Amino acid sequence: MDPPPSLSDMDTPNRNHIQKPISTVEESPVFNYISNLSPIEPVKSVHITQSFQSLNFSSIPAVFTSPHISTQKESKYLRKYQFVDLSKPDFSPDGGDERKASSGVSLSALLPNRSADVHEQCNVGASIEEFNVVPPTERKKLAIKLCQTLKYDCGSSRKNDTSCNDAKMGNEASISATPASLVQCLKEGPEENCSTVETKVESKGTCQLEQAEEERVGCDWENLISDATTNDLLNLVGSTESDACRAQDNEFADSDNNVNSFLSLLSRPPEDKIDSSQEARPEVDCREQDQKLVDSDPNSFASSLLRSPEDNIDDSQETQPLGFQKHAIQDPGSHPGEVGELNETDHTPEILLSSHQCEQGTRDPHEKMDGEARDYVSLGCKVLSQQQRGTRRRCLVFEVGGVHKKSLEDDPKRSHLNKLQCDGKSVADDKQSASHMTGTGSSPCKLPGIGLHLNALATTSKGSGVTKHETLYSGRRLISMPKPVGSFHSLTGVQQPLDKSLAMISIEGESSQVMKEAQGVQDVFQVPEFGGGEEFSPNSPKKKRRRLESAGESESCKRCNCKKSKCLKLYCECFAAGVYCVEPCLCQDCFNKPVHEDTVLATRKQIESRNPLAFAPKVIRSSESVVNTGVESNKTPASARHKKGCNCKKSSCLKKYCECFQGGVGCSSDCRCEGCKNKFGTNGSDRSGPKGIEEQEGEESEPAENDGQNELLMIEYQEEEMQYSGALPFTHSFRNCSFEPLAVASSPCLENTSQMVRDFDSLHPKPQFEKHHQNVPEDETPDILRGDCSPINGVKTSSPNRKRVSPPHNFGSSSGRRGVGDTVLQSIPPFPSLTPHHGRNNFLRKFQ
DNA sequence: GAGTTTGAAACT
DNA sequence: CAGTTTCAAACTC
DSSP states (O other): OHHHHHHSSSTTTTTTHHHHHHHHHSHHHHHHHHHHOOHHHHHHHHHHOOOOOOOIHHHHHHHTTTTTTHHHHHHHHHHHHHHHHHHOTSOOSSSSSHHHHHHHHHHHHHHHHHHHHHHHHHHHHHHHHHHHHHHHHHHHHHHHHHHHHHHHHHTTTTGGTTTTTTHHHHOOOOOOOHHHHHHHHHHHHHTTOOHHHHHHHHHHHHHHHHHHHHHHOOOOHHHHHHHHSSSSHHEEEEEEEHOOOOOOOOHHHHHHGHHHHHHHHHSSOOOOOOOHHTOOOOOOHHHHHHHHHHOOOOTTTHHHHHHHHHHHHHHHHHHHOOOOOHHHOOOOOOTSSSSSHHHTTTHHHHHHHHHHHHTTTGGGGGTTOOOOHHHHHHHTTTOOOOOHHHHHHHHHIIIIIIHHHHGGGGHHHHHHHHHHHEEEEEEEHHHHHHHHHHSSOOOOTSSTOOOOOOOHHTTTOOOHHHHHHHHHHHHHHHHOTTTTTTTTTGGGGGHHHHHHHHHHHHHOHHHHHHHHHHHHHHHOOOOGTTSSGGGGGSOOOHHHHHHHHOOOTTOOOOOOOOSSSSSTTTTTTHHTTTTTOTTTTTOOOOOOOGGGHHHHHHHHHHHHHTTTTTTSSEEEEOOOOHHHTTTTGGGGGGGGEEEOOOOOSSSSSSEEEEEEEEOOOOOOOOOOOOOOOTTTOSSSSSSOOOOHHHHHHHHGGHHHHHHHHHHHHHHHHHHHHHSSTTTTTTTHHHHHGOOSSSGGSSTTTHHHHHHHHHHHHGGOOOOOOOOHHHHGGGGGOHHHHHHHTHHHHHHHOOTTSSSOOSSSSSSOOOOOOOTTSSEEEESSOOOOOOOHHHHHHHHHHTTT
């Protein structure tokens, strides 16, 4: 298997970029051959290109991919991941919050990193191997070119010197075998001529073994790469490559004075074959020997190279204590203060080779290995997998720790990216967790669980950073639905903007918040099977709830407290909001968890079959057509309306029993409330609001309207999805996080809304609503997305008094009840489903 | 914190 | 589609 062809086979817009670096290096047939075979330069360039491109372009297409559509591919990831994980049972870090955080964040993070790293290792190995194939006379030249190439490649990857130290360490480690070999050759003289030979062989072995391992694992590179349609993979590949490249660059650059030594070694005749025992020498032996050599010849190029990784690690420790510590913690085989970490990572080729040999049963070369080395070898593929993850863990560490700490100091974009990755992994891991149970997988890179239900998003949008964090992490728990399913069919479409938001917010976050977020991620995994559910909570639900409430509504969104509905009915606020229940929930026998994804989705489907708008926001913004028509009602509180209207009898629509009041909207003609005193509305005795206008102008035709309104609501609903598609700028999508009370209508945190509404009270209702409209400017949406050409507009425009002309279709609403799809409102972004057109079409088809 | 009220959701 | 039941949030004490 040849990784570079696999890469080139990738269906990526960067193909042209792939070829470019190759051509720049081509100078001779030999080098052309080498270049074609050597993946170092082109592959790195490719990865780098992808990395940065993915920052800008790749994410959007990924967002549009339905998590269910990609189930198959995700399964591949999952399988591979599972294999790796099995080989490393104790992957999780071992400490408190960090452990929780990593358990949620890091698992899926491994996948892309792992792929990237394996690939890279193979590339390096192949490159060196081909290097060896060249006649000795050419080696010097090639060595120079190799160095140049390495430097050249690294030139574009220096951006993340600080932030990627952790990852860098791993990559440095992965190539540390090379200097080690060089050291040996320097020490042992020309007879071995192993400077490149051994290294090459080891690297070659590494590559081949890696490949073989990958095949055994069942990882099809092509599939894997083809699966890499997500930011995570591409970004991580890029980061890994660039880090490795940088590491190499650093090493080579630092040892320019010793290049001659290196070249002299290269130019030596290949009189000797590699000592198989050395070749297969376990890493500990190699380490010891190398260390000796380093001590004896500290000034040599080889020693310089050899020291580099550890030195860099030390540097990393100094500059990135958190990241490295986390790394160390995450490494199950390492112990604080020991060199286990280095043992595992500094000699990637050796240990990989050893592992490979162990797998193949060719352990004879290990006759002379010491006990420790034998232990390593005996671990077989386990060690291999660990080693493979060694580098990736660094990336992971970087993402976990560095993202929140160090990366903040770096390129914001980079930090942002990594945060995205981290987030994606969190969710992906969540999904994976669920997938383990349900048999369905989701792309670890696609935030499958994030169908942004804007209710959920707005739920916690109260303006504080903490709240925003919570919101976004709540978003991860959102339930994704297959596309064909009405309201949730395209939830993933919002992932990108949402996660961008999250990323941006997280950049501003603090470690405490990070841990809180991580805890939030962990919450997703707290399923009954694992004893994480609140069912097992010894605390009284109400007590807990009170505690949560007392802790401040601004910090924690209210969770459900269902006891009999299993959180699979709209009674459940979480379920109704399209989010999974999490740890703060006090529900009992909860099925609204990722582990019951199938059940949840099926239930949702069923409910939506009854009422397609069941999961639509209860409070929806009024149509822009109202604005267009100049009707002043859009400046009133009632410009946002409850989709169905309330049916209050005793609360006078003045308590949160009333959904209109709860949503901060006025009662409308669609309400059947009695004695309404909702001052935002006009349905009750106080009819000073738009309702009065509405009633005056078109109340009589209301019965005929509703069916049409239903359909209009559905269409508008789709328009909203369009608005929240990834094509919209992040800020635009984030507007859904409007911190206005109305924006949180129908969210699980409605109490916040109500409180804010109450604070405003009836004295200044209009300014509040007007403000909301200002914060949710309709003009931000391109006209094409606004549906200017949609039938809605025409209808609305022609009905200034909101008397809607129903399209000729019969609206297939299951509910003949009045108000199921009444006035199209606009004050709140209705539904976050973002699937661009197909979702819309499906949705429309569904009701035509 | 226990109990009550309330109205939406679900059911018949 | 109306009536009833179930349910959980909101509310009161």
